Amino acid sequence: MNDVLVNFKNKITAFWTSRSKKQKVLMISATALIIIVIMVVSVFASRTTLVPLYSNLTPSETGSIKENLDSQGIKNEISDNGKTIKVPEEKLDTLKVELAAEGIPDSGSIDYSFFSQSAGIGMTENEFNVIKLDSMQTELANLIKKIDGVEDASVMITLPDKGVFVSDTAGEASASIVLNTKSGYKFEENQINSLYHLVSKSVPNLPTDNIVIMNQNFEYYDLENQNSNFASAFVTQNEIKKEIERDIQRQVQNMLGTIMGRDKVVVSVTTDIDFTQENREENIVEPVDEENMAGIEISAQRINESYSGYAAGAGGIPQSEDSSDSLGSSYVEGTNGSGDYEKVDETINSEVNRIKKEIVQSPYKVKDLGIQVMVEPPTADDPNSLSQQSVDDITQILSTIIRTTIEKKAEGEELTDDELNKKIAISVQPFNGKMTMPEDGTRTSVPIWVYIVGGILLLVIIILLFLFFRSRRRSEMEEEYVEEEEEVVFEVPDLNTEKETEASLKRKQLEKLAKEKPDEFAKLLRSWIAED
Numbered sequence: 112m113n114d115v116l117v118n119f120k121n122k123i124t125a126f127w128t129s130r131s132k133k134q135k136v137l138m139i140s141a142t143a144l145i146i147i148v149i150m151v152v153s154v155f156a157s158r159t160t161l162v163p164l165y166s167n168l169t170p171s172e173t174g175s176i177k178e179n180l181d182s183q184g185i186k187n188e189i190s191d192n193g194k195t196i197k198v199p200e201e202k203l204d205t206l207k208v209e210l211a212a213e214g215i216p217d218s219g220s221i222d223y224s225f226f227s228q229s230a231g232i233g234m235t236e237n238e239f240n241v242i243k244l245d246s247m248q249t250e251l252a253n254l255i256k257k258i259d260g261v262e263d264a265s266v267m268i269t270l271p272d273k274g275v276f277v278s279d280t281a282g283e284a285s286a287s288i289v290l291n292t293k294s295g296y297k298f299e300e301n302q303i304n305s306l307y308h309l310v311s312k313s314v315p316n317l318p319t320d321n322i323v324i325m326n327q328n329f330e331y332y333d334l335e336n337q338n339s340n341f342a343s344a345f346v347t348q349n350e351i352k353k354e355i356e357r358d359i360q361r362q363v364q365n366m367l368g369t370i371m372g373r374d375k376v377v378v379s380v381t382t383d384i385d386f387t388q389e390n391r392e393e394n395i396v397e398p399v400d401e402e403n404m405a406g407i408e409i410s411a412q413r414i415n416e417s418y419s420g421y422a423a424g425a426g427g428i429p430q431s432e433d434s435s436d437s438l439g440s441s442y443v444e445g446t447n448g449s450g451d452y453e454k455v456d457e458t459i460n461s462e463v464n465r466i467k468k469e470i471v472q473s474p475y476k477v478k479d480l481g482i483q484v485m486v487e488p489p490t491a492d493d494p495n496s497l498s499q500q501s502v503d504d505i506t507q508i509l510s511t512i513i514r515t516t517i518e519k520k521a522e523g524e525e526l527t528d529d530e531l532n533k534k535i536a537i538s539v540q541p542f543n544g545k546m547t548m549p550e551d552g553t554r555t556s557v558p559i560w561v562y563i564v565g566g567i568l569l570l571v572i573i574i575l576l577f578l579f580f581r582s583r584r585r586s587e588m589e590e591e592y593v594e595e596e597e598e599v600v601f602e603v604p605d606l607n608t609e610k611e612t613e614a615s616l617k618r619k620q621l622e623k624l625a626k627e628k629p630d631e632f633a634k635l636l637r638s639w640i641a642e643d
Contacts, residue, residue, distance in 0.1 A: 126582045134578070141571035148568060161188050161197035164206060167263055167291075168194050176215055180206075244268060251313050255288070258306065260298060263291035268314055284314050285321040292326045307334045348386050351475060356380045363482060363512065367505065371486060377542075379483040385518070388474035395466040406461035418452035476518045482509050483536040491541040502537060509535045 130138070164187075165176065173193050180187045180198065185206070188197040198206055248266045255264040271282025288310065292298075298306075307319045324332045360380040367376040398404045484505065488497035510531045517526070625632040 122586060125586065129582065129585075130578075138575065138578075141575060144571065145568065148564065159186060160200045161186075162200045162203055163195050164198045164203060164210075166191070166195045168196065172215075176210065179210065179213070179215060244270060247314065251286075251310065254309070254313065255290070255306070258302075260293050260296040260302075261290050262293055265289045265291075268317075270314075271316065282316070283321055284317040286310055286314060286317060286323070288322070288324045290324065290326045290332075298332060303332045304334060306332070348384070351386075352382060352384050355384065355475075355477065356382050359480070359482070359512065359516065363484070363509070366508065367484065367486075374542075375487045375489075377485040381481045381483075382477055383479035385476040385478045386474045387476075388471070390469075390471050393466070393468040393470065395464075395468065397464040397466065399462075399464060406463040408459055409462050410460045412456075412458040414454070414456035416452070416454035416456075477516055478518055479534070480513050480517050481534045481536070482513065483538075484509065485538045485540065485542075487542045488539055494539050494541075497539050502539065505537055506532075506535055509537075 127135070165172075168176070170193050173189060173196055176196055177187060177189065180196075185202060186199055189195070190197060248268050251268070252264045252266045255261055255266070265288070267287045269285045271284060303324075306324065307322055310322050310324075311317050311319050319334055322334075326332070357380075359382075360378050363378045363380070364376060367378065399406050486497065486502075486505070488494050490496035510528075513531055513534055514526060519525070621632070624635070
């Protein structure tokens, strides 16, 4: 074992003495740098991360929680002016469960559980009413706190006094609520309406008109008037108008951006939307044969009457036919008491096409559309670098979009070129206010110095490994060279051509025995001495 240590020490000493001064300084610096980096990484890795256990606490609650944590020897930290207490991240969930089991934090408010814990038989009616009101306010506040965006809530409820007589009409309750909302949180109308109904249904005889809700910034949340849909209709129509304009703008921006460049085109779209909704019913009667204006014959009746004689002549007015489908009749009057009478009556019943249409027209019609485009020329300072042909192509593209988007005229006439040109505005000028955004590739969550230090460490490690293997190979070559020399020196006596005698052979055997088995050699010597 000692030989191995000595050999290793000699190798290290030989390696170090064979290095130049520059190499020694580089190796010492690299070793020191590696040690420093390892120490820094160890410090950051062993650093305890503290996260909030409870927030928005009162000073008394913070004190009770800190006292409990200190008694358990758990590291903690108070921040946010005593409102927040932080604990190690790995113990967060365990501490929440343990403290909740111990009833911490204790806000000091009264809830419905008070009646099962502290209510006694000797409690007066006034005391019972006060505790009941307080517990009702606490439970309602806890209910409101569960709503997203609400951090804390304070509720004040005023209940009407009971009448002396049974016939007295019960009064109405009222409620005032102050919400501590999250910073920047915006409540929607449906959320506010739900909050009003929640409070109204939680307290008996509490109409929504008697509820006042505000936040910590004295901003009131008013209940939307359900009887008036004007505001909601305006919001809906405005959203539809913006959506149509946004779709057309995105379409034009993508098309022109592909041609000119994404940062070379700015598009603005304005529309005039007709939200008039029309419901109408049409009853149309059309002939089956439109050319002859005739229908389908369902039934026909033909009557032919004729008379010839010398009796008194026929007179009077021929019978009129009421049917509009009668094809006609004829009457001939004779003279001198003789004459001929002939009547032809033909009635045909025809059926026509009867069409009934119930039409509901869509309330969203694009009555007018305007597109404004600003284009930066290829050479920003030279507006002439954008050819007139490119401007004409852009105009033609916009004309096609307007022609296919805008509602056609009632008589089916399309817009003229002059009308389309009035709805298009193209401006060619440099964009002086264009901002240069950093590329996404430069955004990284890891600091750049980490990559630099890592690269230096990797380079130092590669250099050290190269030097180590190089020195090791050199030492192995030197050892092989020394062994070869020793072998050559060792083989020199074998080249002796002296003639071996019996005495020299015995001497060599004794030398070999003395080297390999010194104990037996000693016994042999003692036996020889004893014989002498």
